Amino acid sequence: MPSRSIPPANTTAQPSQSVLRHFATKFIANRSGPLLIALIVYIVVIALIEPRFLSLYNIRNVMLQVSVAGIVTIGMTLMIISGQIDLSVGFLVSLAACVMATLLNLDMPVVVVVLTGLGLCVSLQALSGFVISRLKLESFIVTLGLMAIYRGIALLMTNGAEIPLDRKFQALGRGRWLEIPIPVFIFLGVCAIAWFILRHTVFGRQLYAVGENNEAAHLAGVNVLKFKIQVYALHGLLVGLAAMILMSRIGVGSPNMAAGLELETIAAAVVGGAALAGGRGTVFGSFLGVLFLGIISNSMNIIGVSTFWQYIMLGVVVIGAVIAGSRTKDKS
Amino acid sequence: MAEAPLLILRNIVKHFGPNKALDGINFHLNAGEVLALCGENGAGKSTLVKTMSGAHAPDSGEIILNGVTYPALTPRLALEYGISTIYQENILFQHLKVYENLFVGRELRTKQGLVDRPLMKERAREIMRMLGADVPIDAIVSELGGAQQKIVETARAVNSDAKILIMDEPSASFGKHEVELLFKVVERLRDRGVGIIFISHHLEEVRRIANRVVVLRDGKTISDKPIAEVQEQALIKDMIGRTVEEVCHHICSATDEIALEVDNVVAPGVNNVSLTLRRGEILGLAGLVGAGRTELLGAIFGRKPIESGTLRVQGSKQRFKSPKDAIDAGICLITEDRKIDGLFLNQSCLANIHIPYETKRRGKLVNWPNARDMANDMVAKLRIKVGSVEQSVKNLSGGNQQKIILAKWMATQPQIYLFDEPTRGIDIGAKQEVYREIQTLIEAGCAVLIASSELSEVVGLCDRVAVMKNGQITTELAGADITEHNIISAAL
Numbered sequence: 001m002p003s004r005s006i007p008p009a010n011t012t013a014q015p016s017q018s019v020l021r022h023f024a025t026k027f028i029a030n031r032s033g034p035l036l037i038a039l040i041v042y043i044v045v046i047a048l049i050e051p052r053f054l055s056l057y058n059i060r061n062v063m064l065q066v067s068v069a070g071i072v073t074i075g076m077t078l079m080i081i082s083g084q085i086d087l088s089v090g091f092l093v094s095l096a097a098c099v100m101a102t103l104l105n106l107d108m109p110v111v112v113v114v115l116t117g118l119g120l121c122v123s124l125q126a127l128s129g130f131v132i133s134r135l136k137l138e139s140f141i142v143t144l145g146l147m148a149i150y151r152g153i154a155l156l157m158t159n160g161a162e163i164p165l166d167r168k169f170q171a172l173g174r175g176r177w178l179e180i181p182i183p184v185f186i187f188l189g190v191c192a193i194a195w196f197i198l199r200h201t202v203f204g205r206q207l208y209a210v211g212e213n214n215e216a217a218h219l220a221g222v223n224v225l226k227f228k229i230q231v232y233a234l235h236g237l238l239v240g241l242a243a244m245i246l247m248s249r250i251g252v253g254s255p256n257m258a259a260g261l262e263l264e265t266i267a268a269a270v271v272g273g274a275a276l277a278g279g280r281g282t283v284f285g286s287f288l289g290v291l292f293l294g295i296i297s298n299s300m301n302i303i304g305v306s307t308f309w310q311y312i313m314l315g316v317v318v319i320g321a322v323i324a325g326s327r328t329k330d331k332s
Numbered sequence: 333m334a335e336a337p338l339l340i341l342r343n344i345v346k347h348f349g350p351n352k353a354l355d356g357i358n359f360h361l362n363a364g365e366v367l368a369l370c371g372e373n374g375a376g377k378s379t380l381v382k383t384m385s386g387a388h389a390p391d392s393g394e395i396i397l398n399g400v401t402y403p404a405l406t407p408r409l410a411l412e413y414g415i416s417t418i419y420q421e422n423i424l425f426q427h428l429k430v431y432e433n434l435f436v437g438r439e440l441r442t443k444q445g446l447v448d449r450p451l452m453k454e455r456a457r458e459i460m461r462m463l464g465a466d467v468p469i470d471a472i473v474s475e476l477g478g479a480q481q482k483i484v485e486t487a488r489a490v491n492s493d494a495k496i497l498i499m500d501e502p503s504a505s506f507g508k509h510e511v512e513l514l515f516k517v518v519e520r521l522r523d524r525g526v527g528i529i530f531i532s533h534h535l536e537e538v539r540r541i542a543n544r545v546v547v548l549r550d551g552k553t554i555s556d557k558p559i560a561e562v563q564e565q566a567l568i569k570d571m572i573g574r575t576v577e578e579v580c581h582h583i584c585s586a587t588d589e590i591a592l593e594v595d596n597v598v599a600p601g602v603n604n605v606s607l608t609l610r611r612g613e614i615l616g617l618a619g620l621v622g623a624g625r626t627e628l629l630g631a632i633f634g635r636k637p638i639e640s641g642t643l644r645v646q647g648s649k650q651r652f653k654s655p656k657d658a659i660d661a662g663i664c665l666i667t668e669d670r671k672i673d674g675l676f677l678n679q680s681c682l683a684n685i686h687i688p689y690e691t692k693r694r695g696k697l698v699n700w701p702n703a704r705d706m707a708n709d710m711v712a713k714l715r716i717k718v719g720s721v722e723q724s725v726k727n728l729s730g731g732n733q734q735k736i737i738l739a740k741w742m743a744t745q746p747q748i749y750l751f752d753e754p755t756r757g758i759d760i761g762a763k764q765e766v767y768r769e770i771q772t773l774i775e776a777g778c779a780v781l782i783a784s785s786e787l788s789e790v791v792g793l794c795d796r797v798a799v800m801k802n803g804q805i806t807t808e809l810a811g812a813d814i815t816e817h818n819i820i821s822a823a824l
Contacts, residue, residue: 200697200698200700201697201698202691202693202695202696202698203696204698205683205686205687205690205698206687206690206691208676208679208683209676209683209687212676212677212678212679213673213675213676213677215672215673216672216673216674216675216676217676217687218654218655219633219635219655219665219667219673219674220655220659220687220688220691220740221655221656221659221660221688221691221692222656222687222691223654223656279676279678279679280678
């Protein structure tokens with residue numbers, strides 16, 4: 001597009017202008033708009049302080065670092081929209097990785113290992129979903145308990161030690177295609193699929209309905225029990241996927257390898273605009289959220305800020321995002 | 333000349349952005365009177381209440397309290413003068429006991445500075461005695477009925493030495509009996525010289541309790557008359573600005589075809605109920621609150637499984653395990669409280685309207701253009717006032733919210749409509765539109781079952797009326813036997 005200031009005599013520029021305005025208004029109305037602006041401002045500031053931040057190497061690094069948490073964040077977003085929360089993800093990832101690592105070291109075929117890992121996560125999540133919604137329990141409490149249980153099982157299984165993979169199963173986490181790490185493709189693919197599910201499927205629309213008002217959804221004909229089990233199972237699939245990638249990337253299965261992942265992913269989803277009360281959240285928002293948190297820790301490393309300060313910065317961003325979110329909600 | 337009024341409002345004007353919510357309000361409140369404040373939703377009642385409680389500052393005008401003129405009140409000032417407000421929504425602490433609620437924030441203390449429970453209980457008992465109310469002061473509030481909870485709120489106002497009590501639709505969800513309980517308390521307070529401003533959509537209640545009626549419309553004071561001079565038709569005309577022949581009228585279009593047959597059904601709160609509902613017919617369910625009307629509708633809709641008995645829909649026997657099954661069989665339920673289990677409040681009109689449809693259709697993908705067209709059609713057909721279907725339903729008026737619920741069910745094309753309090757908390761204009769839609773439904777051959785506490789509605793709308801008591805249908809009325817008197821005597 002020519003950016004001359006001479007006004008064109010014909011009206012061909014008109015439609016593109018209105019398209020531009022359309023996108024501008026849509027962007028402002030979009031809840032993720034302010035977050036995207038904040039992220040861009042942050043990137044610009046960091047890049048001015050330390051140009052290496054925008055190097056191809058570093059961008060690739062950030063994307064690789066956020067992909068595991070990103071995949072789980074998408075699962076967590078689905079859970080949060082449906083009015084649930086899952087504190088057990090960190091240790092479920094660890095447990096699944098330990099199980100898979102053990103099987104790999106027994107020289108099981110990769111197919112069996114993968115299916116076992118995914119199957120374990122899906123079935124454990126579906127089971128907890130069933131128990132939670134059938135008995136009408138608080139997901140917060142139950143998954144808090146499960147977090148401890150998974151941790152205990154993983155520790156018992158491994159005696160607290162790491163299980164090295166001895167260069168097996170490396171392609172998934174360390175492979176590249178067109179110089180871009182495979183996990184990044186998987187993460188972006190997960191985002192795209194989740195976006196499609198939320199936006200264009202009846203399941204996705206019901207997810208918001210169930211999260212906002214469980215009883216109203218039940219009365220509108222949604223089989224809430226079956227529905228929630230499906231949400232948990234879907235979430236479990238993503239957790240299993242993340243476990244495989246993480247294990248492959250770092251080359252070990254360890255009972256503490258993903259400790260703290262639950263808080264990281266909840267924080268990312270909340271920064272992205274998901275509401276713990278349910279009924280609100282977007283894939284794009286969570287994508288930005290996880291990216292923002294990843295960029296913060298990466299950038300601080302690059303400019304040499306101590307890890308201790310990073311925690312404080314992380315907390316400030318999470319609380320700041322919640323405050324910003326509540327302000328925009330008031331205005332509308 | 334009698335003593336000076338407790339409160340005088342002069343030319344109160346309040347804008348919200350470009351909207352004029354109050355446009356020169358003038359009225360006064362005397363000690364020892366019940367002043368009914370009437371008007372449609374959006375007439376400015378809530379804004380006016382908030383002006384008097386100090387939550388809003390008016391843009392211009394004067395508020396005269398005890399002879400002192402103020403441009404605006406603050407919540408603190410209002411409290412100091414003894415202006416207490418009981419809002420529509422219950423603000424009691426549900427898990428605390430009655431007497432604890434009366435003293436929240438002003439607990440009585442012993443000399444040692446500890447909470448003096450015996451003294452608080454004694455005071456609470458005194459207040460209840462003074463109000464002539466039979467509310468156990470040791471009960472947990474959540475265990476009390478709606479009317480008793482309102483009485484506790486009233487008692488709390490009394491405990492803070494209220495001279496002016498503003499009650500915003502206190503009886504919106506009550507049956508006749510409960511309303512009477514509350515009114516006895518209101519009368520006691522009035523006789524002790526408290527000035528009471530009473531807001532209600534129920535004209536019967538206004539007539540029963542008020543000494544004077546002030547009507548608001550479009551933020552202006554339209555009329556101010558003693559109750560003796562108030563005529564219902566004139567009052568309605570003042571409220572909506574046009575005459576209405578009848579609030580609800582109805583043309584019978586019942587057929588002989590049976591749509592729904594309930595046979596000896598037992599369910600939680602429902603004790604051996606049988607009824608039949610024909611296509612094109614409106615059957616009313618009357619009774620006191622707690623008589624089992626809501627439970628019966630819930631049992632028909634599969635909300636709780638039926639313990640024994642049978643349901644037949646269009647002749648075929650059904651056993652609903654969940655609302656989903658009932659929806660598939662062509663039944664829908666418009667629940668009692670749209671905000672609790674009717675709407676997805678933070679979501680758009682579009683999302684609200686298309687969810688049951690998509691769910692019933694069992695489609696996998698949403699056809700957005702289709703869904704949008706359907707929602708737009710519904711909005712036009714039911715004359716729902718929204719800017720666009722993308723607008724959130726939270727900010728719609730009660731009447732428009734109720735129409736959204738009607739729209740979402742009409743999209744699933746049910747044959748049987750179960751209404752639980754179809755016009756609760758919506759204004760007269762919207763009520764009439766709901767009645768008109770119900771009329772259209774039966775003309776199209778649908779069957780309608782309406783549970784309502786509003787007797788004029790039951791009498792005006794229904795072809796037959798079943799009166800419930802203790803989970804059973806005790807009486808069935810038809811034709812000329814459907815009178816308020818007959819319904820009440822069967823319900824008590």
